[in-house]
Amino acid sequence: METITLLLALFFIALTYFISSRRRRNLPPGPFPLPIIGNMLQLGSKPHQSFAQLSKKYGPLMSIHLGSLYTVIVSSPEMAKEILQKHGQVFSGRTIAQAVHACDHDKISMGFLPVANTWRDMRKICKEQMFSHHSLEASEELRHQKLQQLLDYAQKCCEAGRAVDIREASFITTLNLMSATMFSTQATEFDSEATKEFKEIIEGVATIVGVANFADYFPILKPFDLQGIKRRADGYFGRLLKLIEGYLNERLESRRLNPDAPRKKDFLETLVDIIEANEYKLTTEHLTHLMLDLFVGGSETNTTSLEWIMSELVINPDKMAKVKEELKSVVGDEKLVNESDMPRLPYLQAVIKEVLRIHPPGPLLLPRKAESDQVVNGYLIPKGTQILFNAWAMGRDPTIWKDPESFEPERFLNQSIDFKGQDFELIPFGSGRRICPGMPLANRILHMTTATLVHNFDWKLEEGTADADHKGELFGLAVRRATPLRIIPLKP
Numbered sequence: 001m002e003t004i005t006l007l008l009a010l011f012f013i014a015l016t017y018f019i020s021s022r023r024r025r026n027l028p029p030g031p032f033p034l035p036i037i038g039n040m041l042q043l044g045s046k047p048h049q050s051f052a053q054l055s056k057k058y059g060p061l062m063s064i065h066l067g068s069l070y071t072v073i074v075s076s077p078e079m080a081k082e083i084l085q086k087h088g089q090v091f092s093g094r095t096i097a098q099a100v101h102a103c104d105h106d107k108i109s110m111g112f113l114p115v116a117n118t119w120r121d122m123r124k125i126c127k128e129q130m131f132s133h134h135s136l137e138a139s140e141e142l143r144h145q146k147l148q149q150l151l152d153y154a155q156k157c158c159e160a161g162r163a164v165d166i167r168e169a170s171f172i173t174t175l176n177l178m179s180a181t182m183f184s185t186q187a188t189e190f191d192s193e194a195t196k197e198f199k200e201i202i203e204g205v206a207t208i209v210g211v212a213n214f215a216d217y218f219p220i221l222k223p224f225d226l227q228g229i230k231r232r233a234d235g236y237f238g239r240l241l242k243l244i245e246g247y248l249n250e251r252l253e254s255r256r257l258n259p260d261a262p263r264k265k266d267f268l269e270t271l272v273d274i275i276e277a278n279e280y281k282l283t284t285e286h287l288t289h290l291m292l293d294l295f296v297g298g299s300e301t302n303t304t305s306l307e308w309i310m311s312e313l314v315i316n317p318d319k320m321a322k323v324k325e326e327l328k329s330v331v332g333d334e335k336l337v338n339e340s341d342m343p344r345l346p347y348l349q350a351v352i353k354e355v356l357r358i359h360p361p362g363p364l365l366l367p368r369k370a371e372s373d374q375v376v377n378g379y380l381i382p383k384g385t386q387i388l389f390n391a392w393a394m395g396r397d398p399t400i401w402k403d404p405e406s407f408e409p410e411r412f413l414n415q416s417i418d419f420k421g422q423d424f425e426l427i428p429f430g431s432g433r434r435i436c437p438g439m440p441l442a443n444r445i446l447h448m449t450t451a452t453l454v455h456n457f458d459w460k461l462e463e464g465t466a467d468a469d470h471k472g473e474l475f476g477l478a479v480r481r482a483t484p485l486r487i488i489p490l491k492p
């Protein structure tokens with residue numbers, strides 16, 4: 001009895017101390033955290049949705065405690081602008097999950113290094129060399145061939161009356177488009193067992209990085225790796241780095257043997273130029289880890305988006321018909337659309353924006369971290385705080401968007417809102433210094449793959465798909481459809 005009284009007394013002392021310290025320091029409001037676990041029980045299986053609910057009560061700058069990780073959730077465009085633009089330098093850090101320590105990736109990776117010289121050099125290479133308009137134009141033909149393979153596969157399914165698993169097809173196509181652009185190689189094949197290594201590794205990385213790891217919330221657990229996440233991440237990262245090193249060494253060797261052979265038009269060629277020119281203070285290790293970041297960063301995000309795009313178009317046949325009509329009038333009978341046609345396809349562009357509004361693949365973006373104490377909107381955000389941006393909540397906020405739950409690409413016609421980081425109500429690629437460097441490639445992949453599928457076939461849902469199946473979400477590295485979309489291609 002005495003022990004219970006003592007425990008209760010300690011609990012109330014802790015509670016009083018917590019409330020008065022929060023008031024004293026004027027931290028953003030938020031739900032009361034339990035001792036040790038904080039607000040973990042309030043996360044649920046879809047944290048972006050739970051945070052959206054909680055923010056309605058606590059406001060657009062809300063504090064929560066994920067175990068011992070103090071986190072602020074940002075849920076309005078005004079607050080996102082304040083943090084990402086006005087105080088961009090302070091909030092340019094990243095919190096680093098334990099899985100990212102695999103193969104010392106956290107110490108070398110562009111995605112996780114602090115904003116300083118090494119990170120700047122890598123961003124410069126991305127912006128000026130890999131993802132420049134000129135470089136992406138040069139590699140268009142490589143991507144064209146991969147889209148032809150998707151078309152051939154869909155054609156086979158059409159002839160056999162067989163459904164296409166859109167997630168699987170999007171994943172294979174994304175991997176192939178990415179590996180063509182980066183290495184001029186084929187990552188994997190449709191209906192093939194032979195090339196599964198790449199696919200297996202990327203799926204493994206996505207699963208491992210997407211799993212909630214208790215060690216991220218209770219650092220005391222880190223050395224024990226109780227869920228085996230660091231160990232498995234070491235395995236997958238190690239295999240992927242070995243593959244990339246293999247491509248790089250092969251290319252260096254072939255350049256040594258044939259210095260006058262025509263140059264390839266992929267990212268690897270850029271890396272070899274950089275190594276030979278010795279222009280940056282970057283090691284080969286930096287460059288292989290950069291390629292890993294690009295490959296992983298672009299795979300799950302694009303795959304998930306492509307599945308949502310086709311899902312929304314299939315359940316909104318009038319919108320699908322409009323995309324088809326536009327493609328017919330702009331592209332005519334050509335089977336494959338060219339990337340240069342994109343500016344002449346405003347309705348397709350509006351469809352992609354609308355999907356990224358309702359289904360941002362990373363609904364909480366990539367976590368940022370406060371590099372020093374900063375007051376925002378009158379509240380103190382202490383150094384080390386993790387910052388999450390609820391892009392999902394902003395995309396569905398009825399005070400920003402009319403009828404936000406309905407799929408209306410038309411809302412983007414005749415107005416200039418874009419996802420390029422200037423319009424804070426639509427930031428699926430983030431904004432500011434660390435905005436997604438791969439956005440120009442993602443833009444091409446999403447538009448071209450959608451155009452290829454819609455232009456060449458009509459699509460029908462496989463028997464037995466319930467309407468409710470289109471709404472369900474599965475939280476992970478990216479938020480995907482809970483049930484895979486299976487649709488049958490038909491001759492138009």
Ligand code: HEM
Binds near residue numbers: 437
């Ligand atoms: C639909 C496609 C994609 C979406 C929605 C997306 C989204 C994002 C977001 C939200 C961030 C964090 C930005 C921030 O902190 O402000 C990010 C960062 C990043 N993305 Fe993407 N991404 C996509 C495709 C790609 C592609 C195709 C690549 C590479 C080829 C890529 C590579 C990266 C890298 C390396 C970073 C880390 C940048 C840094 O921290 O400096 N992403 N992406």
